[in-house]
Amino acid sequence: MNLSISQATKLQIDDVACLFDRYRVFYGQESNYDAGKHFIKERFNKQDSVIFLATKDNQPAGYTQLFPSFSSVSMKRVWILNDLFVIPEARNQGIAKALLNEVKNYAILTKAVRIILATEVTNTVAKNLYETTGYCKLDQFDYYTISID
Numbered sequence: 001m002n003l004s005i006s007q008a009t010k011l012q013i014d015d016v017a018c019l020f021d022r023y024r025v026f027y028g029q030e031s032n033y034d035a036g037k038h039f040i041k042e043r044f045n046k047q048d049s050v051i052f053l054a055t056k057d058n059q060p061a062g063y064t065q066l067f068p069s070f071s072s073v074s075m076k077r078v079w080i081l082n083d084l085f086v087i088p089e090a091r092n093q094g095i096a097k098a099l100l101n102e103v104k105n106y107a108i109l110t111k112a113v114r115i116i117l118a119t120e121v122t123n124t125v126a127k128n129l130y131e132t133t134g135y136c137k138l139d140q141f142d143y144y145t146i147s148i149d
Helices: 008-025 033-046 095-109 122-131
Strands: 002-008 049-055 061-070 076-086 114-117
Touching: 002 114, 008 033, 008 049, 008 061, 008 076, 049 095, 061 095, 061 114, 076 095, 095 114, 095 122
Parallel strands: 076 114
Antiparallel strands: 002 049, 049 061, 061 076
């Protein structure tokens, strides 16, 4: 297996958009490649996310998308790992771990204080992956959300 992880560019928008659409379908959304491509294109144009693309044998196999935030207390950058997806046929080959390693290296390079993420309570595969790669579940905070329709 020839695996490569790199920061995605606008030249790879079609590959990222395809993976992004499959990611959304995985989370129960209807497929909408065109809207997804528009969303990803906006992220590139506005430079408000960082996307890493994994290719296996020169074919897109997975991606992760980070959004920036900041910690007022530490006065440092925080990265929100919002998306992590590997196509089903490429799973269990170390691609997700390689993407997480690239994210960690990027966080170190950008002098971030931490990476945060969330996953569904029932997503035991992802939870196991995160815990085996050094992420820990924090129980000292209660998180709240409000939906804006």
